Amino acid sequence: MSQLIPxxxxxxxxxxxINGFFGGKYKNKAIAGWVASMAVTASFVMAIAVFSxxxxxxxxxxxxxxxxxxxxxxxxxxxxxxxxxxxxxxIFILVITGVGALxxxxxxxxxxxxxxxxxxxxxxxxxxxxxxxxxxxxxxxLTFLGWEGVGLCSYLLIGFWFEENKNNDAAKxxxxxxxxxxxxxxxxxxxxxxxxxxxxxxxxFGAASGMGSGNTSIVIITMMLFLGCTGKSAQIxxxxxxxxxxxxxxxxxxxxHAATMVTSGIYLVARSNILFALSPATLTVISxxxxxxxxxxxxxALFQNDIKKVLAYSTVSQLGYMFLGLGVGAFGAGVFxxxxxxxxxxxxxxxxxxxxxxMHHEQDMQKMGGLKKYLPITFATFLIATLAIAGxxxxxxxxxxxxxxxxxxxxxxxxxxxxxxxxxxxxAFYMFRAVYLTFYGKERFDAAHHPPHEVVPAMWIPLVALxxxxxxxGFLGVPKILGGGETISQWLEPIVGKGExxxxxxxxxxxxxxxxxxxIISVVVALVGILMATRYYKKRTTLASQEQxxxxxxxxxxxxxxxxxxxxxxxxxxxYFLSNSILYKIVDVKIIDGIINGSAAGxxxxxxxxxxxxxxxxxxxxxxxxxxxLVLVSYVLIF
Amino acid sequence: MSSLSNYLIVSAILFMIGxxxxxxxxxxxxxxxxxxxxxxxVNLTLIAFSQFMGDQSGQILVFxxxxxxxxxAAVGLAIVISVYRxxxxxxxxxxxxxxx
Amino acid sequence: MVTRKSAxxxxxxxxxxxxxxxxxxxxxxxxxxxxxxxxxxxxxxxxLVVFVIMLLxxxxxxxxxxxxxKTVVGILGVLGILxxxxxxxxxxxxxxxxxxxxxxxxxxxxxxVGTKLYTSYAFPFEMASIILIxxxxxxxxxxxxxxx
Numbered sequence: 099m100s101q102l103i104p105x106x107x108x109x110x111x112x113x114x115x116i117n118g119f120f121g122g123k124y125k126n127k128a129i130a131g132w133v134a135s136m137a138v139t140a141s142f143v144m145a146i147a148v149f150s151x152x153x154x155x156x157x158x159x160x161x162x163x164x165x166x167x168x169x170x171x172x173x174x175x176x177x178x179x180x181x182x183x184x185x186x187x188x189i190f191i192l193v194i195t196g197v198g199a200l201x202x203x204x205x206x207x208x209x210x211x212x213x214x215x216x217x218x219x220x221x222x223x224x225x226x227x228x229x230x231x232x233x234x235x236x237x238x239x240l241t242f243l244g245w246e247g248v249g250l251c252s253y254l255l256i257g258f259w260f261e262e263n264k265n266n267d268a269a270k271x272x273x274x275x276x277x278x279x280x281x282x283x284x285x286x287x288x289x290x291x292x293x294x295x296x297x298x299x300x301x302x303f304g305a306a307s308g309m310g311s312g313n314t315s316i317v318i319i320t321m322m323l324f325l326g327c328t329g330k331s332a333q334i335x336x337x338x339x340x341x342x343x344x345x346x347x348x349x350x351x352x353x354x355h356a357a358t359m360v361t362s363g364i365y366l367v368a369r370s371n372i373l374f375a376l377s378p379a380t381l382t383v384i385s386x387x388x389x390x391x392x393x394x395x396x397x398x399a400l401f402q403n404d405i406k407k408v409l410a411y412s413t414v415s416q417l418g419y420m421f422l423g424l425g426v427g428a429f430g431a432g433v434f435x436x437x438x439x440x441x442x443x444x445x446x447x448x449x450x451x452x453x454x455x456x457m458h459h460e461q462d463m464q465k466m467g468g469l470k471k472y473l474p475i476t477f478a479t480f481l482i483a484t485l486a487i488a489g490x491x492x493x494x495x496x497x498x499x500x501x502x503x504x505x506x507x508x509x510x511x512x513x514x515x516x517x518x519x520x521x522x523x524x525x526a527f528y529m530f531r532a533v534y535l536t537f538y539g540k541e542r543f544d545a546a547h548h549p550p551h552e553v554v555p556a557m558w559i560p561l562v563a564l565x566x567x568x569x570x571x572g573f574l575g576v577p578k579i580l581g582g583g584e585t586i587s588q589w590l591e592p593i594v595g596k597g598e599x600x601x602x603x604x605x606x607x608x609x610x611x612x613x614x615x616x617x618i619i620s621v622v623v624a625l626v627g628i629l630m631a632t633r634y635y636k637k638r639t640t641l642a643s644q645e646q647x648x649x650x651x652x653x654x655x656x657x658x659x660x661x662x663x664x665x666x667x668x669x670x671x672x673x674y675f676l677s678n679s680i681l682y683k684i685v686d687v688k689i690i691d692g693i694i695n696g697s698a699a700g701x702x703x704x705x706x707x708x709x710x711x712x713x714x715x716x717x718x719x720x721x722x723x724x725x726x727x728l729v730l731v732s733y734v735l736i737f
Numbered sequence: 738m739s740s741l742s743n744y745l746i747v748s749a750i751l752f753m754i755g756x757x758x759x760x761x762x763x764x765x766x767x768x769x770x771x772x773x774x775x776x777x778x779v780n781l782t783l784i785a786f787s788q789f790m791g792d793q794s795g796q797i798l799v800f801x802x803x804x805x806x807x808x809x810a811a812v813g814l815a816i817v818i819s820v821y822r823x824x825x826x827x828x829x830x831x832x833x834x835x836x837x
Numbered sequence: 838m839v840t841r842k843s844a845x846x847x848x849x850x851x852x853x854x855x856x857x858x859x860x861x862x863x864x865x866x867x868x869x870x871x872x873x874x875x876x877x878x879x880x881x882x883x884x885l886v887v888f889v890i891m892l893l894x895x896x897x898x899x900x901x902x903x904x905x906x907k908t909v910v911g912i913l914g915v916l917g918i919l920x921x922x923x924x925x926x927x928x929x930x931x932x933x934x935x936x937x938x939x940x941x942x943x944x945x946x947x948x949x950v951g952t953k954l955y956t957s958y959a960f961p962f963e964m965a966s967i968i969l970i971x972x973x974x975x976x977x978x979x980x981x982x983x984x985x
Contacts, residue, residue: 714833720760721907724914731921741933742926744861749922751854753915758839760911766844766890770851773882777858780870788865788945791938796950797958799870803877804965808972810882814889815979821893822982 100151102144103164103181106191107230109144113137114223121216131206134219138202138226142195149188157592160185163236170239177297182236186593189433189586190233190358190365193440197357198226200560204448205349207556208455218258218347225251229358233365238287238297241366245283245330248359249276255354256346268345275339279329286322289315303372307596311376311604320373320380323366324387331363332414333421334391338661340414344406348451351406356413356447357440364420364436371429371597378604385425385510389517392418394659396524400531401655404461405450408532412487413443415521419502422518427601428505429594430587434575435502437586438494441571442486445564449480452557453536456550457543463532468541472550475558477537479565484533486568488526489624494572500617501577507616508609509602515616519623526627534635579613744785752778765817765827769810776806844890848883855879866937867945 114137117130124130152160161184170177183191202222209218228247235241249272257269290297293315294305306316327333332340343355354360367374367384374380392415399411416439423432454461456473470477486493489500499522507515552558575586609616654660751774758771780799787795821827841847855878862871926933943949954962 715830716832717760717829718907720756721911721914724756724760724918725910728914728917728921731918735921735925739864740930740935742930744865745926746923747861749919749926751858753919754839756918757911757915760915761908762839764844764895766886766893766895767839767847770847770886771839773878774851774854777855777874777878780874781858781861784862784865784867784870788867788937788941789934791940791944793944793949793953796867796870796944797953800873800950800954801961801965803873804969807877807882808968810885811972811976812979814885815976817889818892818980827893827895 100148100162100164100183102148103162103183103234104166106141106144106148106195107181107227107234109137109141110134110223110226110230114220114227117216117220117223121220124216127215128206128210130216130219131202131209134223135199135202135206137223138195138199141226141230142192142199145188145191145195148183149192152183152185152188157185160592174295175291175297177237177239179240180236181234182299183234184593185589186365186368186433187233189437189590190361191230193437194226194229194233194358197440197444197564198222198229198353200563201349201353201357201444201448204352204451204557204560205347207554208349208451209347212347214258218255221251221254221258222350222353225255225354225359229362232362236299238290238299238302241369242280242283242287245326245362246280248354248362249273249280249330252276252343252354252359255350256343258346258350262345265345268339268342272339272343275336276329279326279336282322282325282329286319286326289319289322293319299369303370306373306376307600309376311600312378313376316373317377317379320370320377321383323370323373324380324384327363327366327421328387331360331417331421332391333363333387333417334394337391337395337414338665341407341410341658344404344410348406348447348454351410352444352447352451355410356443360413360417361420361436361440364417364424364432367421367424368429368433368594371594372600374424375427375597375600378601381425381427381601383425384421385506385514388418388421388425389514389521390418391415392422392521393517393524396521396528397651397655398658399528399655400524401652402528403464405453405463405466405532405536406447406461408463408528409443409446409450412446412525412529415525416443416487419499419518419521422506422510422514423502426505426510426514427598427605428502428509429597430590431498431501431505433590433594434586435498437574438486438498438568438571441564441567442483442493442495445479445483445561445568446487448557448561448564449476449483452476452553452561453480455553455557458548460543463535465543466536467539467543468537469550470537473537473552475552476561479558479561480537481533482565483568484529486572488529488628489522489620490628491621492569492572494568494570496621497572497575497577500620501575503620504577504609504613504616507612508607509605512608519620522620523623523627526624527631530628530631531635534631538636577613580617741785741789745782748778748781748785751775751781763828763830765820765829765832766814768829769813769817773806773810776802844895845887848887848890851886852879852883855883865945866941869945869947869950872947 113134116133121130148162152162161182163180163182165178165180167179168176169179202219205218205222209215212218225248228244228251230244232241232244232248235244253269253273256272257266259265260269287297290302294302296302296305309316329336340355340360344351346355374384395411395414395418399408399415402408402411416435420432420435420439423429423435452473453466453469453476456469456476457466460466482493486495489496491497503515503518503522506518575584578584657663755771755773755775755778758774759768762768762771780802783795783799783802787793787799817827820832824832826832839847841850855874859871859874859879862868862874938944
């Protein structure tokens with residue numbers, strides 16, 4: 099079965115090439131959608147085949163190396179196009195191709211009639227290729243290739259409707275902010291090459307586990323890798339691009355900016371768990387950044403009115419939870435939350451897409467309301483996913499989030515848990531606020547003229563599938579204390595076990611026997627959040643906002659803590675000033691252009707003089723030949 | 738029988754006469770004839786060396802030089818004719834298209 | 838021949854020069870080349886040249902030998918090179934052979950040159966014929982009034 103591995107990547111690549119080269123010639127544009135969907139589905143089926151083969155093998159030998167060919171071979175450094183399929187990457191592959199296939203299917207309905215239909219699917223397939231590259235690589239460089247590739251696809255898809263300038267600005271913002279993170283990744287790879295002399299996972303981890311905890315090189319590497327993760331996975335301070343990325347089509351938000359690409363940072367940390375475990379300082383930084391991100395994003399999400407913005411900040415916040423899990427050394431828990439989050443967040447985004455589709459591209463929740471009876475399927479799936487993200491048992495989010503919170507308490511500190519639980523309260527509140535504003539209450543739109551209509555099967559089938567996964571996905575990781583088998587932790591044990599073990603050595607464990615009470619508290623907290631939302635938003639008929647009575651908190655939240663404005667004043671404007679007034683007008687125009695133009699003019703003058711030798715009269719040349727011979731022969735004769 | 742250096746000196750003189758003709762004459766046909774003269778000077782050197790050293794290769798080379806000279810004469814004169822047809826002149830200092 | 842203003846006397850003098858050269862070849866016992874020299878150079882090529890001169894019917898040249906930097910430098914250059922060559926010959930007189938080699942008579946005959954041409958040099962000989970054909974075709978193409 100392992101010979102199928104390269105074809106997992108090849109299938110969407112073929113789809114990309116077919117649509118990319120022949121897309122313009124299709125008479126029926128729907129072909130593009132089907133080609134793309136089939137390609138991703140094929141790769142999902144192959145991934146399942148590989149997965150089932152792994153299941154039948156003993157746990158230790160489940161990692162499959164598959165080398166295609168050498169890519170770079172310089173000195174002692176040897177980097178190959180080679181893949182590593184193991185317990186960690188197969189989870190990501192299954193999520194990427196599975197959720198990806200569902201979203202492709204959904205897009206065939208959602209994007210119908212768009213002039214860029216084939217272009218959309220071309221980009222989407224390329225994204226799948228790159229994302230698979232990222233998680234299947236067996237070395238950091240190939241991972242980086244995928245890392246950059248998904249960044250490119252993200253840029254292309256955010257700016258998909260490039261006729262509008264604000265979409266282009268959002269795309270550029272995403273790309274530039276990601277570049278800052280990528281810089282960290284590059285530095286990390288450089289340090290890695292110097293320290294370990296290799297970029298292959300096995301070499302690096304093997305060499306690193308021989309080193310002591312807190313080794314300076316490893317601290318630098320992990321800090322820089324985490325800088326990369328803050329860019330790609332939208333953590334403070336580089337999270338600002340993700341909310342703007344909602345300018346792209348909704349399936350893109352679901353696939354790239356919720357389910358897969360933004361989790362690549364978690365993948366990277368989980369993959370490098372040994373390195374991170376050896377650097378407790380980095381883990382502390384990750385925990386702090388993660389909890390701050392989770393809370394800040396949750397606060398901002400409280401009073402957003404754009405349905406996609408709510409989901410975007412919710413994604414940032416959930417990514418914070420995942421990093422919190424990684425930061426306290428519970429790598430398995432982080433990956434588990436990636437998976438469940440992919441299910442319910444994709445479901446939420448696709449649901450919001452269905453709402454937006456039904457509302458004729460209206461995204462403001464203040465202009466919705468009462469959609470429950472128009473969109474029954476969408477409502478049901480949206481509600482299930484919301485319950486999942488709010489952490490109500492037995493939905494998926496409950497198990498994964500609770501495991502993270504429990505690990506934050508037992509391996510981190512009580513403060514982390516309190517803050518995390520507070521974040522969970524806000525999560526439940528803002529998600530149900532969104533549900534109530536959208537589906538309940540009075541219709542705040544012109545229902546008579548533009549009655550909303552339920553979406554086509556191609557769009558609701560993925561919704562139902564994802565909702566089912568949101569219900570069932572959590573049972574993969576039922577904790578022991580609740581009578582479960584912790585299937586996912588055991589599955590991941592060969593990969594992250596060592597890192598968790600090392601990380602645990604520098605941690606103080608606490609909270610024996612506290613797990614059950616904590617679980618109950620967190621469920622209660624989530625219920626409180628839901629009740630608060632019900633109290634304030636369920637029956638609301640008018641929009642005269644009591645929200646504004648909250649004063650400072652409201653304005654901070656609604657204005658996203660002015661982070662964009664602060665960045666604009668402190669970074670963007672000075673950069674503009676530096677680029678325009680100093681680098682462009684002085685350094686570039688005066689100095690660099692001066693040197694270039696000066697040398698060109700100098701050469702022009704010299705050649706103007708030399709040019710006169712070329713009289714065009716052949717006999718002058720003959721005379722010169724004779725003189726030349728005379729000089730040369732004299733030289734030979736004399737010396 | 739004169740010695741080898743006599744032949745060589747004659748050859749050198751002939752060659753330099755040809756060369757000065759190439760340098761100073763304006764008429765393309767005369768220049769062309771001067772080139773032939775230079776070729777012949779070289780031929781004389783070759784034959785002289787060949788006969789004095791007892792190596793026949795020199796004469797063979799002269800034979801080929803003559804062949805190429807004949808070819809050159811044919812093509813060169815054809816070029817002169819077509820130049821004259823276009824420019825109405827065969828004066829070489831009027832043909833300065835190479836001027837930089 | 839270089840100093841004549843008109844091209845025709847130049848050509849005639851060149852023919853004479855060629856004939857003298859053929860005589861020199863004879864003194865070197867190179868009979869075959871002497872004949873070829875008269876036939877090809879003095880005969881064929883110069884006839885061609887004279888024909889072209891007649892065809893074009895050119896005026897006499899207007900040229901002066903004085904004043905021009907080019908002339909001065911050229912003459913000096915020519916004389917300089919001539920001096921160099923002659924000095925080299927004089928310096929090398931002792932090492933140069935004084936007499937014709939014994940086989941010189943044998944080497945210059947039509948028979949021996951022909952044998953060598955058709956045996957050891959068969960391939961260059963064929964190449965030479967190709968060059969000649971190419972030249973003939975090229976000359977015709979160039980001299981034609983217009984390509985059809």
